[in-house]
Amino acid sequence: MLRVLVMVSGGGTNLQAILDSVQSGEITDTEIVGVISNNPGAYALERGEKAGVPVECISPKSYASRAEFNQEFLKAIDSYEPDLIVLAGFLVVIPPEMIQKYRNRIIxxxxxxxxxxxxxxxxxxxxxxxxxxxxxxxxxxxxxxxxxxxxxxxxxxxxxxxxxxxxxxxxxxxxxxxxxxxxxxxxxxxxxxxxxxxxxxxxxxxxxx
Missing domain, CATH: 3.40.50.170 (Formyl transferase, N-terminal domain)
Incomplete structure (x- = not known):
């Protein structure tokens, strides 16, 4: 079972396409384990909640420095133990250490x-x-x-x-x-x-x- 974490900044239409495809069986052997947004007002968070998926908002604005945000951001991602991370309209620069850790596991x-x-x-x-x-x-x-x-x-x-x-x-x-x-x-x-x-x-x- 592929554990997928979806990250999105806005409305989440691509997230919805993923959720619908899992529901319909178009995507198989896959579980959406979480939705992370940097935007507390992102409608994508509502879409995740409606589908019964854990949602979380982590914004760079909540941290004193980008380094501090990157550290907490990576910690949050690791907590979901994802096999695959999907950026579905995510407008935050991905920290280099995250790219290294999840090499060829982020799309x-x-x-x-x-x-x-x-x-x-x-x-x-x-x-x-x-x-x-x-x-x-x-x-x-x-x-x-x-x-x-x-x-x-x-x-x-x-x-x-x-x-x-x-x-x-x-x-x-x-x-x-x-x-x-x-x-x-x-x-x-x-x-x-x-x-x-x-x-x-x-x-x-x-x-x-």
């Missing part, structure tokens, strides 16, 4: 086809604004392992979504969520739960059989 969902529109400053609506400003015809989402860089870890799954005439950033964001994010994030978790993902020479190898 992130990013709303673009990496390496396009990713890296520092590209998050949320900013990604979709940049894609529309560039006039690309295809966008999408990427699930990747987290390393010391920003959106630079091994890519696990990607799914493309077509841009349509008249798209606004908000409309495009919703389409990418519905057609890509909510599909490939649960799929990646299920693949990992069944030992179908490995990392070799900095690349994620996915075995679909």
């Amino acid at each position: 992130n969902i990013h709303p673009s086809l990496i390496p396009s529109f990713c890296g520092t400053g590209f998050y949320g609506l900013k990604v979709h604004e940049a894609a529309l400003a560039r006039g690309v015809k295809v966008v999408g989402a990427t699930v990747h392992f987290v390393d010391e860089g920003t959106d630079t870890g091994p890519i696990i799954l990607q799914k493309a979504v077509e841009v349509q005439n008249g798209d606004t950033p908000e409309v495009l964001q919703r389409r990418v969520m519905e057609q890509a994010e909510w599909k490939i994030l649960p799929r990646a978790i299920d693949l990992i739960a069944h030992g179908k993902v490995s990392v070799t020479d900095g690349k994620a190898i996915v075995s679909e059989d």
Whole structure:
């Protein structure tokens, strides 16, 4: 049974997709052991509570220094004994010591086809604004392992979504969520739960059989 800890800063639509997929049996051999947010007002915490999952808020604002926060943050994560940590719209910089401790056990969902529109400053609506400003015809989402860089870890799954005439950033964001994010994030978790993902020479190898 894969023990999954989900970390989220906002509404938690990707969290909901994970919870629904566990409930429906689309994700198997997996238990969501907790939800952590840095934002006490995050609706994601309510989603977790409704699903009967332990929730917790740990905010950098509650600590005198980032070092103190990082220490308490890692302690809280360790208490859940997770096999996999899922960043589902988590807007806090992950401490290097956490990345080292959970190497290739932290995954992130990013709303673009990496390496396009990713890296520092590209998050949320900013990604979709940049894609529309560039006039690309295809966008999408990427699930990747987290390393010391920003959106630079091994890519696990990607799914493309077509841009349509008249798209606004908000409309495009919703389409990418519905057609890509909510599909490939649960799929990646299920693949990992069944030992179908490995990392070799900095690349994620996915075995679909």
